[in-house]
Amino acid sequence: MVITGHWIDTQWRLQKRVLNSVHVPPPRLGIAIADAIYKCMLDWGIETKIYTVSVDNASNNDTALRCLKDTFSRNKCLLAKEKLFHVRYCAHILNLMVQDGLSEIQEIIHDIRASVEFVNKIEGRRLIFGEIVYQLRLPEKVLIYDYKTRWNSTYEMLACALKFHEVFPRFKDRESSYTFCPSTEDWEKVKKVCSILGVFWNATHIISGSDYLTANLYLNEVCRIKMLLDSKANDEDNFIQLMVWKMKMKFDKYWGECNLMMSIAAILDPRLKIRVINYCFPLIYPLYEVQANINKVRQALYDLYVEYVEVHVSSSRDSGPSCQIVTNDPVSKSSSSSSSTMTHVTGMCEFLSHIATVEPVQPEKNELDIYFEDGLLTAMEKSSLDIVNLDALKWWKSTTKYKILPKMAADILAIPVSTVVFEATFSARTRVLDSYRASLAPETVEMLMCAGDWCRKLHGVKKRDKAFFDYDHALVGVYVGLLSVDGLLVVVAFTQLLKKCQGSEMC
Incomplete structure (x- = not known):
C-alpha cells in the first residue's frame, strides 16, 4: 500500500510525496490498513494535520476510514463536522462505470484483442498487414496492445483498431x-462504444493530473458524463441502451447523493463560484432534489467558513500584540500615580487586543458573501488571464482582498480526486516485480520507492528515457547491496545517478 501526502506549501505550490510503501499481509482487514496509515502519520509527525484521506471504493477501505476518523477526531477537530474526511476516488468510480458498460461487448473486445495479438506476433503477418495499410493509404501504421485491467488502455486499443477496420x-x-x-456489425458497435468511452477517457485524463489541481474540476466532469448518459439512454440501438443503463446504475450509486467535497471545491474556483452548482445540479439530480442539495452545499460551505474563522481568531488571540504605552507626562513617573496609570493602560490594551482580533474577521459582510457578490472571474472586463487554463491556486495566492478564504481554498483544492497518482508509483519502472526485485524485503522496497520519489522530485525528473533501461537495471544490484549496509546510502546512490542523467529526463 503506497501512502502519498498532498499539501500546499508556504510558497503556494501543490506538493505530493510518497510517505511510505507499506506491506499489508493478507487478509488485509480494514483495521490493519488503518493501523498502517496511522503509524505512517506518527512516523512523520503529522497525525494532527490530516484533513482528508482519499481511497478507492473497496469495502475494507470503508472500514479503515471509519477507524481513522475516530482516531483523528480525538487528536484534532476535523473540519466540516468530519463530512470531508473520507474522499472516494473519482477515477476509480469512472473505472467501475466503464467496466459495467464494456461487459456488453466482451466478445467483441476479445476478438479485437486476439486480432491485434495475432498480427503483431509474427513479423511476416505485420508485413502483410502493413502492405494492406499502404494500399488503402491509411495514415496510421501500428496496432497497439492493451492492459486488460485498465479500461483506458482497452479504449485506446479499440479506438486504434477501429481505424484499421477495413484492413482486417x-x-x-x-x-x-x-x-x-x-x-x-461488430465494428459499428465498437464505433458507438468508443464515442461514449471517449468522454470518460477525456474526463479521466483531466482529473488524473498530479501536478495541478483536480478537486475544482471534479463537478464539471461528472456533470458532463451525466449529460452523456442521459442523451444515450434512449438510443435506437438496444445494446447501447442496456450498456448506458448499467452505467447509470453505477452513477446513481456513487453520485446519487450530493457530494460535498466536489461541490465546495468547484465553488472555490473563482471562475465558477456558487453558479456552478446552480448549473450542474439540475443536470445531475432529480428536480425535486436540486434545491435541497443546493441548500445542503451552501450550509456546509458556511459552516466550514465559520470553523476557519474560529481557528483564525484563536490563533490571532494566542499570538496577539503586546501593548506598550510611552508617555512624556512627568506625573506618570511618580509612585503616587503609578497605580491609576497602570489601570488605565491595562484596560486600553484589552480593548485594542479585542479590536485587533475581532474586527478583521467579523466585518459587516463575511468573506464568503463578498466573494459571491464580486461575480465570476470570466465576467471581469479587460482581463488578461487565460480563463480556461487558470490556476485557481495562483489566483488565491495573489488576492489580497480576503484573509480567511485563501487558507480554506488551499486546504480544499489540495485534495486529490484520482487514484492514478498511486498507481503511477508502482508503474515508475517498466518491470516493478521482475526477477531482480521479486525477493526484496518489504523494508527494502519501502526505501527504494520513497527515495526514488523524493529524489526525482528534488531533481525535477519526470519521464523515463528508454535509452537508460539497461543502465538502470545494471544499477539495481548496487542499490540492494548498499541497502544491506546502510539504508541511508540508497539516497546517495539515487541522487548521484539522477545528477548524471538530469538532461536525459530519465525516471
Whole structure:
C-alpha cells in the first residue's frame, strides 16, 4: 500500500510525496490498513494535520476510514463536522462505470484483442498487414496492445483498431489461420462504444493530473458524463441502451447523493463560484432534489467558513500584540500615580487586543458573501488571464482582498480526486516485480520507492528515457547491496545517478 501526502506549501505550490510503501499481509482487514496509515502519520509527525484521506471504493477501505476518523477526531477537530474526511476516488468510480458498460461487448473486445495479438506476433503477418495499410493509404501504421485491467488502455486499443477496420477483412483473405475477424456489425458497435468511452477517457485524463489541481474540476466532469448518459439512454440501438443503463446504475450509486467535497471545491474556483452548482445540479439530480442539495452545499460551505474563522481568531488571540504605552507626562513617573496609570493602560490594551482580533474577521459582510457578490472571474472586463487554463491556486495566492478564504481554498483544492497518482508509483519502472526485485524485503522496497520519489522530485525528473533501461537495471544490484549496509546510502546512490542523467529526463 503506497501512502502519498498532498499539501500546499508556504510558497503556494501543490506538493505530493510518497510517505511510505507499506506491506499489508493478507487478509488485509480494514483495521490493519488503518493501523498502517496511522503509524505512517506518527512516523512523520503529522497525525494532527490530516484533513482528508482519499481511497478507492473497496469495502475494507470503508472500514479503515471509519477507524481513522475516530482516531483523528480525538487528536484534532476535523473540519466540516468530519463530512470531508473520507474522499472516494473519482477515477476509480469512472473505472467501475466503464467496466459495467464494456461487459456488453466482451466478445467483441476479445476478438479485437486476439486480432491485434495475432498480427503483431509474427513479423511476416505485420508485413502483410502493413502492405494492406499502404494500399488503402491509411495514415496510421501500428496496432497497439492493451492492459486488460485498465479500461483506458482497452479504449485506446479499440479506438486504434477501429481505424484499421477495413484492413482486417482483407488480411483475413490472405491469412487462412485468422478466424476471429470482427464483423461489420461488430465494428459499428465498437464505433458507438468508443464515442461514449471517449468522454470518460477525456474526463479521466483531466482529473488524473498530479501536478495541478483536480478537486475544482471534479463537478464539471461528472456533470458532463451525466449529460452523456442521459442523451444515450434512449438510443435506437438496444445494446447501447442496456450498456448506458448499467452505467447509470453505477452513477446513481456513487453520485446519487450530493457530494460535498466536489461541490465546495468547484465553488472555490473563482471562475465558477456558487453558479456552478446552480448549473450542474439540475443536470445531475432529480428536480425535486436540486434545491435541497443546493441548500445542503451552501450550509456546509458556511459552516466550514465559520470553523476557519474560529481557528483564525484563536490563533490571532494566542499570538496577539503586546501593548506598550510611552508617555512624556512627568506625573506618570511618580509612585503616587503609578497605580491609576497602570489601570488605565491595562484596560486600553484589552480593548485594542479585542479590536485587533475581532474586527478583521467579523466585518459587516463575511468573506464568503463578498466573494459571491464580486461575480465570476470570466465576467471581469479587460482581463488578461487565460480563463480556461487558470490556476485557481495562483489566483488565491495573489488576492489580497480576503484573509480567511485563501487558507480554506488551499486546504480544499489540495485534495486529490484520482487514484492514478498511486498507481503511477508502482508503474515508475517498466518491470516493478521482475526477477531482480521479486525477493526484496518489504523494508527494502519501502526505501527504494520513497527515495526514488523524493529524489526525482528534488531533481525535477519526470519521464523515463528508454535509452537508460539497461543502465538502470545494471544499477539495481548496487542499490540492494548498499541497502544491506546502510539504508541511508540508497539516497546517495539515487541522487548521484539522477545528477548524471538530469538532461536525459530519465525516471
